[in-house]
Amino acid sequence: MYLHTSVDKKDISFTYQCMHTGSIHGGTHNIMDTKGVKHVENGASATFAERKVIDGEQYLIYNVKFSELGPNNIIVHYSVDGQEKKTTLQYTVIDNPQTALADHADFLLKTQWQTPGKLQDKVFDDWMMDTKSKRNEFAGYYGWGDDWGLTHATFLAEMNSMTPKVKQVQAIDEYLDTAIWNGLMQEHHDDYLINDFLMKQPNTTPTYRGFAYPHIYNTYFAMYKIASQYPDLIQYKDKADTYLLRAYHIMKAMYADGVGYNWETGTMGESSTPAIIQALKDRGYAAEAQDITDIMAKKYQNFAKDKYPYVSEYPYDNTSEEAVYMLGQQNNDQNMMSMIDLKTRASRGVQPVWYRYGVTTPITGENWFTFQYSCALVGIAMDDWLRVQNNGLNQADLGLAERANYAGKLANLTLINSGQMDSDPANIGTTSWTYQAQLGNYEALGTGGGNMHNGWRQMSGESDLALWGALQTMSADVVTDPVFGLTGYGATVRKQGRLYFIKPEDGLRQRVNLINDKLSYAFANDKYTQAVIDPTTQKAQFQLTNTAGEAHDAKLVITHPQAKTQVFTVIYNGKTVGSFEANGTKITVTIPVTAAKKGLLTIQPGKLLTNTKPTVTVPDKLTTSMSQANDVRLIGHAEDKATLQKQPAAKWTVVQAPEGGKATFSAADNAITSAQFNKAGHYVVQLTATGANQSTAKTVSVDVQADQPLPETVARYGFDVTDQDIIAHRLPNEAAGGPAAELYGTTDDFSTVAGKTGKALAMSGKVAGYLRLPAAVTERLQETTLSLDVRLSGRQVTGTTIYQFADEQQSLALQVNGSNELYLNVKDAGKTAKEIHTGVALPADQWENITLTLTNHGAALYLNGKVIKTLPQSTLTLGALGKVQKNYIGRATSQAAPWFHGALDNFVLRSKALSAAEINKLYGNDEALTIKSLDPATAVTSVKTAPQLPQQVQANYSDGTKRAIAVTWAEVDPEQYAKAGSFKVTGTIAESKALSATVTVQVVAGKKENLAKSATPTAIIDTPEDLGGVKGLNDGFTPANSDDRSHGVWHNWHGDQTADAWVQYAWKQPVLLTDTNAYYFFDGSNFDPSAARFQYQDDQGKWQDCQNVQGAGTTLNQFNKTTFTPVTTKTFRMILTPGHLGIGVIEWQVNGYTVQ
Known part of the structure; x- marks a missing residue:
């Protein structure tokens, strides 16, 4: 520390105060706890180091030590004109950043629910220091979700993309699969919307809160980085590209109709956008990358015209600044970026108390969300403006600006409890949402209530969002401070000649920034223990630690915006492994490293390597079928040692194709692309990489096989659902080799009853567990027979769906109305939905077999083996459904539509349309179907107006069904409707001479x-x-x-x-x-x-x-x-x-x- 004073140092003395020696944390509802803080008796000191005079002013510099973690005060005693005075300097001391982050990451596993089959399974919950337990609130609003619940895994995933640990990665993967994809998002696998909170279905919390979306897509994106950088670390639930594409789809859904807080709002976590766009490009998803680019271009325009581009959800918020800065950064809007930097520095002003030095303070004052996530998130903007942009600062100003900049990197690490908040071992490693600066009011909206713990709120809350932000910038920074001189923030540094010798102590050991030289190095997936850098020549040496533990490509991002074009040679463990050209912008260099745990990386000025030949990697052989031939992923990789900063130019071409065969590429100039093949046969495609000196080509043999005939039984599900099936989210297909059905819901959402054979799935008519059939079930089905045993419980609600097969344009649903009448609801592509009624009402509490045949020239519906409706004009087949399908049993595609009430058993899907005789043999019986009785009918007419009598009446059949049959009515005498009243008419039916129909006609005086x-x-x-x-x-x-x-x-x-x-x-x-x-x-x-x-x-x-x-x-x-x-x-x-x-x-x- 330094004292900027005219007082002579001999007139200055110090006393020290900490939690053990003074009531630093007095106040209502505050738990005082000093037992867990490691206190060193008389450990605090301020030792004079040197005196400097700058611009005629005296600066006294001291080396400071503190006696414990947490708040520490240095009380400066001094004399002015014989008058004794004192000034209190307030500090907070945190644990070693690497230790604190690791402790917290380990602690988060303790917060994860392990309740297979239950709603909260695999959730990383909020931790409550008062009860030393998980919060366990899953009832909807203000429960688990939003900016607190959703962000715990976001931090943990990002942490593991930098420092992977098997148990933590496994936990994150299980969280994404169980709690998110098959939990929070179970109704949104097609539109990728995010409910704000997790609750029992139906989830009535909104999907419009755009703030929730980045937390999920950033978690998926971090998981993509983990899976792609460490492919063999665990057995992942999904492929790396699946995690990336889900991040993309969720980000895109954030800007869909019905979602708010998006186009004109900056949300937390959006600084990851450029990296996601680049990852999509790298993986060959050019169209997807362009989608996000276009969205951001439109969003930028919304802020570019705003004179005050800081407003977020509330007027006092600073949560938009991170996102708005990113938009300015992407569009090189220097004015926008500078305004964000000025705004955040103004809110972090050098204040008279420690908790406001470098800590964002909103207009609500220091009691509201002090130390909240904006310290780090908007710190991302502040860091970029200082290091990269044309900020106009001189060398002295750079040194001053770095003080608040690094405070922004460290501020949110104070949220981790290393014992300074609460000494109970059960709470060590947790985090606190915010600090209550004045120790007065002890609650803030939604922050968990309860007590404060040494001034910190007891609920973990949004703290992990803050730590995610800190991970984006934590670094070893070297700067020349106008008072301290050469200073290492997050590092120890010494200078020898032109060389800086830097030992990182920032906690990550992946980034080093030379602030005055505007030179930065950042490793994506490796760490360093020492760096030696010459900023004049930009020669740099790093003692690397191989995080992956195997040979791989290390990614090094070098930023030096003021540099001219320069060529560098790359040496690893004494061997030249490549060269690259830097042109004064941010570049990413791909460096091949060996499997050795440690290595010496040297980057020095040199020349581009000559006579290099690109290395091309492609699969030797691919085999696919015609049904899959319209989207064959070709994953190639090319690199040239001469130009490690970029991939050589790539080109896919067709070398060989069968007669009449044609192959096309979605992006022929990308090493990773998709190919489409129009005909079965043998193809050879080639990837050519053109490097700085030579070209290399490699071929891929692609065998496109003719589709094999489908088995007659494509799917058979008996509905003997077990808890293990529910936990695994799949119901095995009893047809050999057939795809499993997907199960959604908790073990509490499913129940079985005695079925027609074995067990049956029982459904209550309310939202519960259900089955979804994958698109693979309908693949190539040009004709189909669907059969299902159904037992209704009482009268259904009109629109109740027994099953539905649909894509984005077409739909086929088997439904019943309020009279239990069976009907089909069919929508062909480009046409409106049409209801096709059978006139047959099913009885309650009785097993019925319903069979449907579909071909491109007609359809027929059968009940218990007998045809009840034919549709000769129908052309819809299940094989015509598109790639994105919503195929449900027991419910419709909309969760809000009426759910089935009854039991379902023995669903069978065949690849052929069975004949009437075959269906009768399988599902019919020899019992004669007879009419037992006729239901009386009603009609209404006006006086002197002949009534319109119903053409059909309801007949009650021996099998329990009701069916509409034609009736012939007796002549009606006009005298019967000449005045108000009522009369009856009888009629006959062709099916029975013994039964007669009746209709009661009510005659009313008015007109309809x-x-x-x-x-x-x-x-x-x-x-x-x-x-x-x-x-x-x-x-x-x-x-x-x-x-x-x-x-x-x-x-x-x-x-x-x-x-x-x-x-x-x-x-x-x-x-x-x-x-x-x-x-x-x-x-x-x-x-x-x-x-x-x-x-x-x-x-x-x-x-x-x-x-x-x-x-x-x-x-x-x-x-x-x-x-x-x-x-x-x-x-x-x-x-x-x-x-x-x-x-x-x-x-x-x-x-x-x-x-x-």
């Missing part, structure tokens, strides 16, 4: 009309200020389309967007209702319903379901008509299930008669 016009509309929520609310529902308007807003729209966007919603009509007097027409709203992304049902209030005021419901469609751009058994009521409502987010209705007609 749209009674909605005289009703009072209400809804579950009404927001007239947003598109008009309920008042437009009954204005008689006919919309032009489902996005017609000209007469107003009712919607529930400001309510629960994921739950059912209702609209309702009420009349002062009873009305007789017969049918309804609804026109639904759709804004291009949301508000469309997936199912509709209708209820009325009886004389007792109880809600009753409408009976014999027909229609209940949800087709867009038209009125959807629904008929039902007429009801007399004063209140009628429509209950809608969302297809995406929210529900919207433009117009709702309800037809019937006024009761007189």
